[in-house]
Amino acid sequence: MLFNSYIFIFVFFPIVFFGFFHIGKHNHSLASLWLVAASLFFYGWWNVSFVGVLLASIIFNYSTGYLIGHRVARPPLIQPVSQLATQPKSLLFWAIAVNLTLLGYCKYANFFATNLNQFAGTALPIGEVFLPLGISFFTFTQIAFLVDTYQGKVKEFNFVHYTLFVTYFPHLIAGPVLHHKEMMPQFAKQNVCHLNWNNVAVGLTIFVLGLAKKVLIADWLADFSSPIFNAVKAGGQPMLFEAWFGALEYTLQLYFDFSAYSDMAIGLSLMFNVRLPMNFNSPYKATSIIDFWRRWHMTLSRFLRDYLYIPLGGSRHGKAQRYLNLMITMLLGGFWHGAGWTFIIWGGLHGLYLILNHVWCGFKTKMAWNDGGKLAKLGAGALTFLAVVVGWVFFRADSCSSALTMLQGMVGMNGVSLPASLEGKIGPYFVQYDWLVFSGLHPLTNPDGTHALAILSLGLMIVWILPNMKQLFQQYRPVCIDVKEGTQSAESHLPLMLKGIFSRHFQWQPNKKNALVMAVLFLITLSRITRISEFLYFQF
Amino acid sequence: MIMKKYSIQFILFSALLFSIALLTNYLIDPYRIFHKPWVRENYYVPEMRIQASGIINTEKFDSIVLGTSMADNFSPAEASKVFGQKFTNISLNGSSLAERSLVLNYALEKKKLVNVISSLDPDTFDKDSITGTPIAPYAYLYDGITSNDLQLYASDPTILRFALCRNILFTSDMLCHDTRELEDLTEWHSIKAQKERFGGLHNWLTKSNDHQIKAALANILKSIQVINSGQAKAVNWAEVARETSKNQQVFTDCLLYYAAKYPKTKFYLFFPPHSRLRYAIMKQSNPQAFEVYLEILRFVVRESKRYENVKVFGFETELFLDDIANYKDTTHYHQRFNSKMLYWMKNGEHELTTSNLDDYIKDITTRATNYSVNKIGDQINDYSSGSFIRGKNGMAEIMDDPR
Numbered sequence: 016m017l018f019n020s021y022i023f024i025f026v027f028f029p030i031v032f033f034g035f036f037h038i039g040k041h042n043h044s045l046a047s048l049w050l051v052a053a054s055l056f057f058y059g060w061w062n063v064s065f066v067g068v069l070l071a072s073i074i075f076n077y078s079t080g081y082l083i084g085h086r087v088a089r090p091p092l093i094q095p096v097s098q099l100a101t102q103p104k105s106l107l108f109w110a111i112a113v114n115l116t117l118l119g120y121c122k123y124a125n126f127f128a129t130n131l132n133q134f135a136g137t138a139l140p141i142g143e144v145f146l147p148l149g150i151s152f153f154t155f156t157q158i159a160f161l162v163d164t165y166q167g168k169v170k171e172f173n174f175v176h177y178t179l180f181v182t183y184f185p186h187l188i189a190g191p192v193l194h195h196k197e198m199m200p201q202f203a204k205q206n207v208c209h210l211n212w213n214n215v216a217v218g219l220t221i222f223v224l225g226l227a228k229k230v231l232i233a234d235w236l237a238d239f240s241s242p243i244f245n246a247v248k249a250g251g252q253p254m255l256f257e258a259w260f261g262a263l264e265y266t267l268q269l270y271f272d273f274s275a276y277s278d279m280a281i282g283l284s285l286m287f288n289v290r291l292p293m294n295f296n297s298p299y300k301a302t303s304i305i306d307f308w309r310r311w312h313m314t315l316s317r318f319l320r321d322y323l324y325i326p327l328g329g330s331r332h333g334k335a336q337r338y339l340n341l342m343i344t345m346l347l348g349g350f351w352h353g354a355g356w357t358f359i360i361w362g363g364l365h366g367l368y369l370i371l372n373h374v375w376c377g378f379k380t381k382m383a384w385n386d387g388g389k390l391a392k393l394g395a396g397a398l399t400f401l402a403v404v405v406g407w408v409f410f411r412a413d414s415c416s417s418a419l420t421m422l423q424g425m426v427g428m429n430g431v432s433l434p435a436s437l438e439g440k441i442g443p444y445f446v447q448y449d450w451l452v453f454s455g456l457h458p459l460t461n462p463d464g465t466h467a468l469a470i471l472s473l474g475l476m477i478v479w480i481l482p483n484m485k486q487l488f489q490q491y492r493p494v495c496i497d498v499k500e501g502t503q504s505a506e507s508h509l510p511l512m513l514k515g516i517f518s519r520h521f522q523w524q525p526n527k528k529n530a531l532v533m534a535v536l537f538l539i540t541l542s543r544i545t546r547i548s549e550f551l552y553f554q555f
Numbered sequence: 556m557i558m559k560k561y562s563i564q565f566i567l568f569s570a571l572l573f574s575i576a577l578l579t580n581y582l583i584d585p586y587r588i589f590h591k592p593w594v595r596e597n598y599y600v601p602e603m604r605i606q607a608s609g610i611i612n613t614e615k616f617d618s619i620v621l622g623t624s625m626a627d628n629f630s631p632a633e634a635s636k637v638f639g640q641k642f643t644n645i646s647l648n649g650s651s652l653a654e655r656s657l658v659l660n661y662a663l664e665k666k667k668l669v670n671v672i673s674s675l676d677p678d679t680f681d682k683d684s685i686t687g688t689p690i691a692p693y694a695y696l697y698d699g700i701t702s703n704d705l706q707l708y709a710s711d712p713t714i715l716r717f718a719l720c721r722n723i724l725f726t727s728d729m730l731c732h733d734t735r736e737l738e739d740l741t742e743w744h745s746i747k748a749q750k751e752r753f754g755g756l757h758n759w760l761t762k763s764n765d766h767q768i769k770a771a772l773a774n775i776l777k778s779i780q781v782i783n784s785g786q787a788k789a790v791n792w793a794e795v796a797r798e799t800s801k802n803q804q805v806f807t808d809c810l811l812y813y814a815a816k817y818p819k820t821k822f823y824l825f826f827p828p829h830s831r832l833r834y835a836i837m838k839q840s841n842p843q844a845f846e847v848y849l850e851i852l853r854f855v856v857r858e859s860k861r862y863e864n865v866k867v868f869g870f871e872t873e874l875f876l877d878d879i880a881n882y883k884d885t886t887h888y889h890q891r892f893n894s895k896m897l898y899w900m901k902n903g904e905h906e907l908t909t910s911n912l913d914d915y916i917k918d919i920t921t922r923a924t925n926y927s928v929n930k931i932g933d934q935i936n937d938y939s940s941g942s943f944i945r946g947k948n949g950m951a952e953i954m955d956d957p958r
Contacts, residue, residue: 216558219565525561534568538576542712 016060018222018279019229019544027057028283031184035287039208046208047175050287054184058148065147069182072117076157077177079110080164087167107165111158118154121146126354149188151351153181155318160195162322169195176202183289185280189273191294191314197495198289207288216525217491218285221484223533225278227540233271234543236474239467240264240411242460247420248413251459254432258424260457260467265411266404267474270299273312278484281494290495293485299403299478302395304368305376307403319348338373342366352410357418361409368402432458487523576715580708585717585731587613588696588704595722598734603741604654604689605707607645608696611662614737619662620644621655622674625827627741628890629672629897637897640669644741647690651682654690656809661697663817672823672900673810675867677851680802744890752883756931759884760938771884772935775832778840779932790843799850806855814862823900824859825868826852828892831876833885834919835926845923849916856907867907868900871919879931 016023031053039046059066086103128139160177163169180198181187201207243253243261253261277294284291292314301307308316324344330337342363349362386392405422412418423429430450433441438453445451452458457467485494523529583595586602587609600606610616618640620629626646634642645662647654655673662668685691695703708714720731728734743749752758752768759768781787814822838845852869859865870892875881881889899905907915 212556212559212562216562216565219562525557527561527564530561530564531568533565534572537565537569538572539712542710 016057018276018283019226021541021544024541027053032286036208036210043205043208044175047179047202050184051175051179051182054179054182054187057184058182058187061148068117068121068147068150069153072114072153072157073178073181075113076110076161076181077172077174079106080157080161080169080177081172082106083110083161084164084169084172087165103165107161110161114154114158114161118150121150123350123354152189152192153187155192155315155322155351156181156194159192159318159322163195171199171203173199173203183284185284185287186291189276189280191277191280191292192318193291193314194317197292201289201495204288209288211288213491214285214288217488217493217523218282220282220523220529220533221285221488221493222279222282223537223540224484224487225275225280225282227536228271228278229275230540230543232470232474232477233268233275235470236264236268236271239470240268243457244411244413244417244421246459247417252420252429253424253459254430254452255424255427256432256456257459258421258429260471262404262408262421262425263471263475264467266299266407267471267478269407269410270295270478271474274484281484285493290493293494295483296485297478297483299400300396301399301403302392303399304365304372304402307399308365308369315348315351319344323347334377338370341369341373345369356415357409357412360415360418361406364406364409368406432456490522573709576712577705577709579718580714581705583717583722584609584708585714586707588707589613589701595717595720598721598731599737599740600731601733601735601740603645603647604650604693605696606740607647607658608661608693608704610643610645610737611658611665614643616641616643617666617668618642618670618672619668620646620672621659621662622646622672623650623676623679623827624648624743624887625674625676626672626893628744628893630738630742630894632738633894634672634897637901638670642670643737646674646741648741650690651679651685651688652805652809653682653685654688656813657685657690657694657697659810659813661699663813663820664699668817668820670821670823672825674827675806675824675851675855676827677802677848680805680851683801683805683808742890749883749887753880753889755880756934757938760935767884767887774836774885775928775931775935778836779928781840782928787840787842790846792846795843795846795850798847799854802847802851803854803858806851807858811858811862811865814859814865818862818864820864822862822865823868824855824865825870825896825900827886828870828873828876828888828896829886830879830882830888831871831922831926832879832882832928832931834871834876834923835928836885838920838923839928845920849920852907852916853912856909856912860909866900866903868896868905869907869915869919870896870899870905871922872905872915877922877926 016027018024031050034049034053035046038049055066055069058069083103083106086106125141128137128141131137132139132141160169160180176199177195179202180193180195183193183198186193240261243257244265247253247261274295277291281291281293294313296310296313298307298311301310324340327340327343328336329340343366345362345366346359347362349358349360349365352358352361387395405425408421408425409415409418412421420429427450430452432452432454434455435453442453581589582593584590584592585595585598585600586605587599589612591597591613599610616631618634618638620626620631620634620642622629623646626644627648629644629646631642631644634640634644645658647658659671659673682688685694693707695706716730719725719727721728721734739745748762752762759771762768810822810824814820834845837848856867859867870876875888875892881892883889
């Protein structure tokens with residue numbers, strides 16, 4: 016079931032919502048159980064057999080976590096040799112191994128088999144893919160739980176709350192990657208079952224905005240970017256402008272798609288009085304790659320930092336080791352996104368970016384340079400955006416060769432095509448240059464160039480100028496605040512004149528005018544839900 | 556309290572605006588799904604996959620033309636005159652046989668049809684269901700349940716534009732300049748950009764940015780390469796049998812089924828007379844596709860013989876197919892041939908029967924074999940060596956077009 020479907024909006028959600036608060040009036044535990052059942056139903060809507068995998072994973076991780084927690088809390092004074100295998104550390108090791116094996120089998124088995132067959136000449140069978148939705152998300156969530164239990168940070172072992180923490184439908188399929196310590200206490204609060212109109216109003220509005228972002232912007236962008244990448248997959252060679260259009264449109268599509276899902280998840284959850292962590296903080300306003308990763312998919316970055324980068328040693332063992340750790344973290348982060356070389360390269364590229372960024376920061380500190388003025392920040396922001404766009408080309412392309420073809424196009428190696436209307440005006444001056452043709456801005460895919468330019472401009476304006484969800488609803492605290500941001504506020508990038516407008520007009524207020532605006536937006540969005548359009552991050 | 560008020564306002568505004576939009580659309584009913592015009596002028600919207608349902612619901616007729624763009628130019632008035640019945644043309648551009656069967660079924664259930672004229676475009680026999688076709692989102696308009704037809708007016712805000720268009724409050728047609736009269740609802744022959752492409756190859760070449768022309772030129776040049784290099788793939792008869800079998804099933808399910816169910820309705824089925832160039836390209840560069848086509852011809856004629864109410868027509872022995880000036884691309888013929896076809900079908904000329912089929916196939920095969928595709932290629936190259944296409948690879952650029 017998709018958030019952007021009529022069945023979810025008009026049937027599933029109202030039933031779950033009213034059911035939860037009705038049951039919650041009488042019994043808190045039953046209300047939690049109701050939410051668990053609803054979440055499993057939501058998950059099983061795609062494929063019932065996935066529910067079995069999810070439940071098995073939950074039972075295994077809860078039991079192991081319970082055992083680990085029990086032993087960490089009360090370690091035996093003398094440990095017999097026969098019980099070494101049940102020591103917390105061993106249990107943790109085996110539990111993580113089981114989780115990673117399940118994830119590896121479902122997600123990566125075919126990748127390894129294909130590559131071994133290709134490079135080592137083996138004949139391993141390529142099986143049919145059985146990839147339960149959201150497996151990467153619920154596996155990571157539970158690994159974090161196990162590690163924290165081992166470290167003695169987990170205090171609550173209520174099975175219903177644990178199951179709800181893992182299965183909670185707003186986040187189950189595509190995150191945010193939740194942390195038990197920010198969720199379980201919220202589920203345990205008695206007033207979670209009491210209807211809170213503040214949360215309903217804010218949550219409803221955030222959900223509508225997220226829905227509009229997905230349906231009106233992300234899906235529209237997909238109509239332009241997908242044909243270009245598909246044409247490249249089929250052997251086409253995009254020329255300069257078309258390649259840039261494709262790359263930029265995908266850059267925006269991915270952001271609007273994924274952040275829309277996060278917004279919808281945050282909005283839905285808020286209506287149940289549960290605050291999810293923020294997942295995006297205007298990432299394309301970042302002025303460095305380090306800044307970008309503090310703003311993009313923040314909960315995944317947090318996970319990678321806390322459970323991979325820091326355990327690897329973080330920055331504690333010298334610069335070389337730090338850079339190596341960064342690279343390993345980003346390569347694995349890339350691989351987490353998908354079983355393909357393009358994802359690994361994307362991760363590696365970002366690892367390299369981060370290393371260069373740290374080297375640059377170190378150099379600046381050594382030279383005692385300051386951050387520079389606004390122009391320098393603008394340049395840094397543009398360079399960061401460019402680096403991110405190049406990375407997304409690998410992320411989106413079906414193969415490395417397709418990505419390289421796109422990048423060739425972006426640097427003009429496949430020639431330049433201008434609008435046919437310009438041929439009469441400037442064509443005669445360029446007759447001798449065979450790299451220049453006048454077949455339109457999209458000679459490969461031929462969509463309406465005006466619309467492509469309009470949607471691109473609109474998208475860029477939104478990501479660069481407008482406030483994000485958290486800023487719009489700042490005074491209502493729609494997200495939990497555990498994720499460390501450490502970024503500059505979006506306003507700081509705005510010219511002085513815009514800052515005034517920003518603070519006056521871009522703070523959501525619960526008034527009649529906004530209710531009307533949201534109602535119109537909701538209806539327009541609903542009317543556009545005419546096709547099944549899954550979220551990009553479902554595949555991860 | 557403010558938040559509660561806001562939430563309720565949001566829900567009420569949503570419900571109110573939704574109801575107003577739905578009521579307005581119902582009142583205007585631009586596609587006449589529910590009623591004839593009450594408060595607006597009489598017009599029709601040429602989105603035929605929707606409009607066909609409205610025409611069936613609210614218009615009076617007893618005969619239909621239901622084909623692809625090959626049948627778009629049949630004039631309902633002329634068909635009515637020729638056949639002596641009341642015709643309407645509800646052809647669906649680029650439709651598969653499966654799509655048309657959805658509409659045909661609906662029309663046959665709602666009306667007592669006397670005649671059905673339908674084109675048999677062999678390349679539209681390949682899909683056995685409407686899944687993924689352009690009519691799929693509107694299938695509910697053809698399920699016989701009136702109440703769910705309201706979805707149409709609840710699902711597309713752009714339909715509200717008709718509220719500001721040629722009605723008792725607004726006289727402007729700015730927002731509905733695409734509307735038409737019933738007589739010319741489907742035709743494309745009067746559209747300037749289409750009309751200009753008839754008259755000869757040079758008229759195609761001057762419109763080389765048109766996607767149909769691009770595809771046609773690319774197809775011609777690629778075929779010439781195959782023909783001249785002698786690399787045309789040999790016929791694999793097993794594949795021919797497999798493809799034919801699927802096509803036969805689609806034809807049986809989507810057309811003959813209705814002929815059997817409605818024996819009083821006469822079905823005039825015709826194979827559209829594409830240009831000889833197209834058949835020659837098929838025969839000379841892709842003989843397997845040509846054999847599949849011939850197999851479909853044989854099957855259609857053989858099976859249709861079992862039904863007294865089905866007549867099959869083929870016009871490929873006509874000489875007009877040889878002259879590219881009668882076509883706006885390799886497939887679409889001039890509307891005067893639609894007119895002629897009406898008379899031929901009414902008079903039983905060019906009817907294909909089991910007794911004349913072998914001669915017909917022999918004749919059209921010979922014509923397709925002897926037609927010189929190279930001659931057309933030479934003309935294209937002569938033209939392009941002028942100033943036709945400027946680019947790094949000249950005509951090769953057309954051939955590289957991935958579509």
